[in-house]
Amino acid sequence: MSPAVTVEDLRKTFTLHTQGGQELSVLRGVSLSVEPGECVALADPSGSGKSTLLRCIYGNYRPQVGRVLVRHGEGVVDMVGAEPRAVLEVRRRSLGYVSQFLRVIPRVPALDVVAEPLRALGVTRQDAAARAAAVLARLRIPERLWALSPVTFSGGEQQRINVARGLVADHPILLLDEPTASLDADSRARVVELIVEARRRGTAMLGTFHDAEVRAAVSTRLATLHGVAA
Amino acid sequence: MSDDVERPLLRVRGLTRWYGPQVGCLDVGFDLWPGEVLGVVGESGSGKTTVLGCLSGRVVPTAGTVEFTTREGLGVDVLRLSEAERRRLARTDWGVVHQNPRDGLRMGVTAGANVGERLMALGARHYGAIREAALDWLGQVEIDTGRIDDLPETFSGGMQQRLQIARNLVTRPRLVFMDEPTGGLDVSVQARLLDLLRTLVADLGLSAIVVTHDLAVTRLLAHRLLVMRRGQVVESGLTDQVLDDPQHPYTQLLVSSVLQP
Numbered sequence: 001m002s003p004a005v006t007v008e009d010l011r012k013t014f015t016l017h018t019q020g021g022q023e024l025s026v027l028r029g030v031s032l033s034v035e036p037g038e039c040v041a042l043a044d045p046s047g048s049g050k051s052t053l054l055r056c057i058y059g060n061y062r063p064q065v066g067r068v069l070v071r072h073g074e075g076v077v078d079m080v081g082a083e084p085r086a087v088l089e090v091r092r093r094s095l096g097y098v099s100q101f102l103r104v105i106p107r108v109p110a111l112d113v114v115a116e117p118l119r120a121l122g123v124t125r126q127d128a129a130a131r132a133a134a135v136l137a138r139l140r141i142p143e144r145l146w147a148l149s150p151v152t153f154s155g156g157e158q159q160r161i162n163v164a165r166g167l168v169a170d171h172p173i174l175l176l177d178e179p180t181a182s183l184d185a186d187s188r189a190r191v192v193e194l195i196v197e198a199r200r201r202g203t204a205m206l207g208t209f210h211d212a213e214v215r216a217a218v219s220t221r222l223a224t225l226h227g228v229a230a
Numbered sequence: 231m232s233d234d235v236e237r238p239l240l241r242v243r244g245l246t247r248w249y250g251p252q253v254g255c256l257d258v259g260f261d262l263w264p265g266e267v268l269g270v271v272g273e274s275g276s277g278k279t280t281v282l283g284c285l286s287g288r289v290v291p292t293a294g295t296v297e298f299t300t301r302e303g304l305g306v307d308v309l310r311l312s313e314a315e316r317r318r319l320a321r322t323d324w325g326v327v328h329q330n331p332r333d334g335l336r337m338g339v340t341a342g343a344n345v346g347e348r349l350m351a352l353g354a355r356h357y358g359a360i361r362e363a364a365l366d367w368l369g370q371v372e373i374d375t376g377r378i379d380d381l382p383e384t385f386s387g388g389m390q391q392r393l394q395i396a397r398n399l400v401t402r403p404r405l406v407f408m409d410e411p412t413g414g415l416d417v418s419v420q421a422r423l424l425d426l427l428r429t430l431v432a433d434l435g436l437s438a439i440v441v442t443h444d445l446a447v448t449r450l451l452a453h454r455l456l457v458m459r460r461g462q463v464v465e466s467g468l469t470d471q472v473l474d475d476p477q478h479p480y481t482q483l484l485v486s487s488v489l490q491p
Contacts, residue, residue, distance in 0.1 A: 016482070062475055085266070
């Protein structure tokens with residue numbers, strides 16, 4: 001069976017037209033793969049393009065060259081150049097993503113924000129709410145906040161909402177971009193616990209974790225963007 | 231995927247409209263799939279409103295085809311339908327939400343009549359059932375049902391806009407055209423309307439084409455974007471791709487010009 005994610009010779013250059021057409025070559029031929037049950041940590045220093053790689057895999061950035069093969073149901077989808085609706089379908093069923101920042105929508109309660117990926121999979125309102133509540137409780141988000149929009153939440157609370165939303169639907173593949181960045185020690189430990197549980201269930205994960213303790217706790221292997229594993 | 235057997239709801243090819251020597255829109259083409267919300271962005275004069283007009287039958291294009299898949303699964307060329315056939319489709323399958331609610335409402339009749347009118351146009355005659363549906367829809371768009379017998383005149387701008395949405399959605403159209411739906415509203419009212427639209431579109435599985443110059447609106451509402459400039463589509467893609475990784479110089483300029491509060 002093919003790996004969960006295979007990246008082949010991926011190249012991404014940004015052309016900044018508003019700044020005199022300056023070119024930034026960020027990914028220069030990245031190749032790696034992730035198997036189910038693995039958590040691969042990208043070990044490059046900050047500013048080297050780790051987030052860019054994660055965004056290219058998620059289909060958010062559009063690379064110029066290369067392939068990103070993502071296992072989707074019985075098949076494989078190349079996210080590079082995939083039709084928009086194919087990308088959305090892969091995100092809905094196969095590929096989750098925890099970014100560093102939560103994009104909050106005014107008026108939408110935290111519980112609904114977290115339940116939304118499940119609703120998109122056709123889970124009933126009631127079951128989705130129950131599963132969302134369970135994750136929020138594990139991440140120690142006080143119940144009195146569930147009905148509020150996360151607009152007014154602290155950075156750490158927003159980050160945990162983000163993690164909850166990313167993990168709630170049990171996607172077989174997860175991309176994690178500094179999932180514990182702005183968390184205190186207790187919250188960090190709880191997020192680590194959830195990530196390790198997902199890995200043991202067979203989720204394939206690729207992420208960036210600048211915190212050495214977190215990285216050691218969650219990852220099974222290190223990789224770098226350009227060249228051999230560190 | 232079972233999607234392979236599905237066909238687009240709307241298939242637009244080569245849509246072009248000249249105003250004398252001036253180009254309104256040039257060679258615009260796209261597919262719109264069931265349940266999909268397409269955002270059309272660009273500054274004033276970019277041709278986005280011309281495209282919406284051509285699609286919804288208010289502007290006659292100079293060239294191009296617009297194929298619509300009917301409820302029976304048949305493809306019809308909207309531009310070659312007779313006026314009567316086109317009006318029937320407009321009543322049963324399409325909705326139009328105008329920027330100015332006064333263009334989409336009948337200001338001389340009550341809120342309830344505004345919602346009930348489209349049902350009656352489709353043959354509904356039972357007064358109780360029509361009133362019931364109107365009450366239900368006023369509730370869905372968060373208008374106090376006690377206002378059902380009031381004239382839209384007495385409503386705030388945000389309420390009028392929500393009433394216009396109720397009037398359009400009551401007949402369960404399959405495709406809704408929206409022209410700057412949050413355009414003339416206060417920011418606080420905009421958020422409420424956007425949230426409402428987002429929920430309704432998702433719950434009803436509507437397809438929609440939303441013309442706007444507000445990129446934040448597209449981030450919330452649209453799955454996919456077309457970026458227009460001088461009548462042409464210069465870039466298209468998933469909404470987050472276009473906004474986070476814009477490729478065309480004009481799109482980069484648009485995205486970088488937005489103030490981030």
